[in-house]
Amino acid sequence: MVITKETYHHWMLNPKNLGAIESKELLQLTKEHPYCQSSQLLFLKSLHNQESIHFNKQLKFAAAIAGDRQQLFYLITEKDKRHKQKPIVKKNEKIVIEKEKAKEQLGIGQPLQFDNEEKHSFSEWLKLSQAKPIERKDKTFKKDYSLNDKLNLIEEFVAKDRPKPKKEEFFSPSSQAKKSVEDQMTFVTETLARVYLEQEHYEKAKLAYHQLSLKYPEKSSFFAGQIELIDKLLKDK
Structure with missing residues (x-):
């Protein structure tokens, strides 16, 4: 030929x-x-x-x-390099895009909307330890009480009522480790899960949403969706 x-x-x-x-x-x-x-x-x-x-x-x-032996090397390896590199680039780009979409859907970077009920529990704790004893002073103390008597009564009142609201204990790492799963579920909120996301504590956020799905089964599909999005953020991390 x-x-x-x-x-x-x-x-x-x-x-x-x-x-x-x-x-x-x-x-x-x-x-x-x-x-x-x-x-x-x-x-x-x-x-x-x-x-x-x-x-x-x-x-x-x-x-x-x-x-030119470099040209020889290039000729022989050109096909292999092309086949090996392109899928890696595409894979990395796909992961980055997926993570950005997941962050957007999870609302990461958006202002946190605190639940009024959560704020109320915190303010109640403040009133218990500070405001209530002061408010009751005029109603329960007689003018001839000594200063020590008044302080003792306030301390006794605070000591008696302090154990009731416990939400502030959730933020103590040492006490949190000692709590049972049931106790943890009591204090888990959607706001806390969002805080974990903002801090990039994705495993903690995932656990929080799992506990919320058990606590609020009627919203389990929503929480499952949040967990699925978090899994995308954890991919190749």
Whole structure:
């Protein structure tokens, strides 16, 4: 078969497509022109594409006559590099996009909307430890009470009522470790889960939503969706 200029030029532009048929033609060409560098390289590439057992033998000869061994290396490895790198780039881009969408859906970065009920429990704790004893002073203390008597009565009142509201204990790491699962569920709120998300404590946020789904089964599908979004943030982390 006569190899035309167009055919040879096509091989030069598309070495990754060289197969068994082209390999036979190139073998004949290298026999006719043993020191033609381009023909030897194309023949080598065709053997590489086929994973031929003759590749190593041809590689030694092609390397010996190659004017630029970097070009030789590039020719042989170009296909592998392209196939290995592209999926990695696409995978990384996909993960980044998924994480950004998950953050947006979870409302990360948005102002926290505190539940009025949660704020009320905290203010009640403040009133118990500070305001209530002061408010009751005029009603329960007689003017002739000594200062020590008044302080003792206030301390007794606070000590008696303090154990009732316990929500402030949730924020103590040491006491939290000692609480049972039931106790933890009592204090878990959606706001707390959001705080965990803002702090990038994704595992804690995930646990919080799991506990909330047990506490409020009617909203379990919503919490399951939140957990699914958090799993995307935890991917490859």
